Amino acid sequence: MGANTLKRFVPAVDWLMQYDCRALPADLLAGFITAVLLVPQGMAYATLAGLPPQVGLYASVVPPVVYALLGTSRTLSVGPVSVAALLVANALASSSAGAYLADALLLAAMSGVVLLVMALLRLDVLVNFLSHPTLSGFTSGAAILIILSQLSNLLAISAPSSESGVEMTLSLVNHLPNFDPLTAALGGAGVALILLARAPLVTLLVRMGVSENGAHIASRAGPLAVIAVLTLCVGVFQLDQKGVAVVGTLPKGLPSPSLDFLRFDRVLELLPSALMISLIGYVESISVAKVLAFRRRQKLNNNQELIALGASNIAAAVTGGMPVAGGFSRSTVNFSAGARTQLAAIVTAVLVGLVALFFTPLFYHLPKAALAAIIVVAVSSLLDWRGLVNAWRYDKADALTLLVTFAGVLLFDIEIGLLLGIAAGIGVFLWRSSRPHTAIVGRIPGTEHFRNVKRHHVETWPGLVLLRVDRSLFFANINYVDDLVAEQVAEHPQLKHLVIICSAMNSIDYSAVEALDQLADSLHRAGISLHLAEVKGPVMDRLERYGIERWLAPGKVFLSTEEAVQYLKDN
Numbered sequence: 267m268g269a270n271t272l273k274r275f276v277p278a279v280d281w282l283m284q285y286d287c288r289a290l291p292a293d294l295l296a297g298f299i300t301a302v303l304l305v306p307q308g309m310a311y312a313t314l315a316g317l318p319p320q321v322g323l324y325a326s327v328v329p330p331v332v333y334a335l336l337g338t339s340r341t342l343s344v345g346p347v348s349v350a351a352l353l354v355a356n357a358l359a360s361s362s363a364g365a366y367l368a369d370a371l372l373l374a375a376m377s378g379v380v381l382l383v384m385a386l387l388r389l390d391v392l393v394n395f396l397s398h399p400t401l402s403g404f405t406s407g408a409a410i411l412i413i414l415s416q417l418s419n420l421l422a423i424s425a426p427s428s429e430s431g432v433e434m435t436l437s438l439v440n441h442l443p444n445f446d447p448l449t450a451a452l453g454g455a456g457v458a459l460i461l462l463a464r465a466p467l468v469t470l471l472v473r474m475g476v477s478e479n480g481a482h483i484a485s486r487a488g489p490l491a492v493i494a495v496l497t498l499c500v501g502v503f504q505l506d507q508k509g510v511a512v513v514g515t516l517p518k519g520l521p522s523p524s525l526d527f528l529r530f531d532r533v534l535e536l537l538p539s540a541l542m543i544s545l546i547g548y549v550e551s552i553s554v555a556k557v558l559a560f561r562r563r564q565k566l567n568n569n570q571e572l573i574a575l576g577a578s579n580i581a582a583a584v585t586g587g588m589p590v591a592g593g594f595s596r597s598t599v600n601f602s603a604g605a606r607t608q609l610a611a612i613v614t615a616v617l618v619g620l621v622a623l624f625f626t627p628l629f630y631h632l633p634k635a636a637l638a639a640i641i642v643v644a645v646s647s648l649l650d651w652r653g654l655v656n657a658w659r660y661d662k663a664d665a666l667t668l669l670v671t672f673a674g675v676l677l678f679d680i681e682i683g684l685l686l687g688i689a690a691g692i693g694v695f696l697w698r699s700s701r702p703h704t705a706i707v708g709r710i711p712g713t714e715h716f717r718n719v720k721r722h723h724v725e726t727w728p729g730l731v732l733l734r735v736d737r738s739l740f741f742a743n744i745n746y747v748d749d750l751v752a753e754q755v756a757e758h759p760q761l762k763h764l765v766i767i768c769s770a771m772n773s774i775d776y777s778a779v780e781a782l783d784q785l786a787d788s789l790h791r792a793g794i795s796l797h798l799a800e801v802k803g804p805v806m807d808r809l810e811r812y813g814i815e816r817w818l819a820p821g822k823v824f825l826s827t828e829e830a831v832q833y834l835k836d837n
Contacts, residue, residue, distance in 0.1 A: 297613025
């Protein structure tokens with residue numbers, strides 16, 4: 267196997283061969299800082315998925331190493347993520363307690379297989395069907411569901427779980443009188459301390475003379491410090507004996523690779539959820555990876571990202587972990603901490619592995635309310651209210667797509683909400699496509715520039731109408747153009763020539779050509795000639811194959827609008 271072929275299948279070979287030892291301190295520091303964040307997050311997201319906390323640690327050891335070898339992003343941090351954890355919890359709501367963990371591992375493996383199949387079929391373009399308003403509405407709705415699901419742990423309320431945000435809210439309200447004040451105090455303290463460890467701590471440290479970079483590094487340790495403080499409080503004051511729920515005994519070490527989770531009778535039932543987890547995980551990963559790669563002028567291979575994430579999820583399943591993806595907050599921390607290559611991710615994985623091997627007994631008194639606090643603060647950044655306001659100001663149809671997705675996630679469940687958002691986004695696109703922007707244009711005096719008669723002072727001619735259509739023509743919008751032409755014919759009794767300016771048309775499908783043929787014939791019978799101007803080469807090639815000279819005659823095709831005007835204005 268040649269070096270180029272090896273680089274193609276294992277992109278890590280490229281950065282390993284060119285590794286600059288001067289980047290080693292930055293990679294080591296970034297790996298350590300990300301590990302400090304990933305340990306509490308991994309355990310928290312495992313509990314969000316309804317899994318033992320150590321499963322989140324397992325998913326943070328081997329999968330990041332696999333991605334480091336196969337991925338094309340230098341700074342993406344792969345591991346458990348909040349939305350995937352929520353999807354796992356929803357998918358396994360009906361699983362028995364004995365089969366829950368095995369089903370979660372099977373979901374990870376199936377998600378990996380789905381991603382690999384997508385890579386094989388070059389289906390990375392599927393993400394183009396998820397518009398920004400759809401993703402914004404989805405993540406905002408999911409964030410609220412996650413926060414609602416964690417209120418029971420923050421307040422020690424034994425509220426039954428549900429996939430509907432409305433049902434979850436009603437259940438929490440009904441059980442609110444039964445909350446535990448001690449647990450609520452710990453959970454509230456955890457939320458407050460984590461929030462204080464962000465901007466307020468950075469500001470305080472900078473004022474004390476600490477460098478801004480050092481202040482941000484200290485801030486990243488906030489969640490782990492909160493875990494340490496609250497765990498110490500529970501242990502010292504024996505709060506677990508006073509009703510505070512704790513993590514309890516966590517097994518020390520890492521599980522042996524195994525395929526015992528494979529149960530083919532569960533595949534069909536879990537397949538829709540696996541498809542959703544893989545699609546959302548890929549979109550989340552590629553979105554943050556592109557942002558970070560752009561900042562350093564690096565290039566990503568979308569299809570290779572499918573392979574890397576697919577292999578990472580399969581590795582997670584085999585090594586006892588939950589589904590994984592690139593996390594936005596962790597990747598940003600990794601990038602900001604100075605990570606230059608995926609060596610930082612390998613360092614993170616090694617440190618998390620050491621925690622799982624030797625330090626899990628330290629988490630015995632870790633209150634579940636502390637993990638819930640980490641989740642609540644982490645996902646609060648997913649609430650995109652500003653996106654809704656901006657979308658409403660810019661385009662109310664896009665804002666409607668966001669609201670439909672958001673409402674679907676909260677009123678029904680996370681999968682139905684996403685499907686509704688996709689349907690709404692496609693519906694908006696089809697509606698816009700069926701009503702293309704058009705303009706009757708005239709010539710700006712003394713120039714060869716043609717502009718909308720409603721926006722500019724322009725020259726026009728009684729027997730000539732220039733119609734610019736600013737979209738490709740196809741079966742869904744040709745009738746709209748046909749109706750517009752009919753209006754112009756009715757409004758201009760002296761009309762002899764109608765020119766359709768095709769500068770914005772990249773294609774004209776067969777239905778549209780047939781309609782133009784009929785339109786030319788109808789206009790000809792009314793004593794009006796139909797002409798085309800500024801037709802692009804590929805479009806003209808297809809029109810010639812259809813026999814444009816035959817059906818357009820006596821109309822002509824002009825190279826430019828100015829040429830059409832010079833030829834037709836006096837005829």
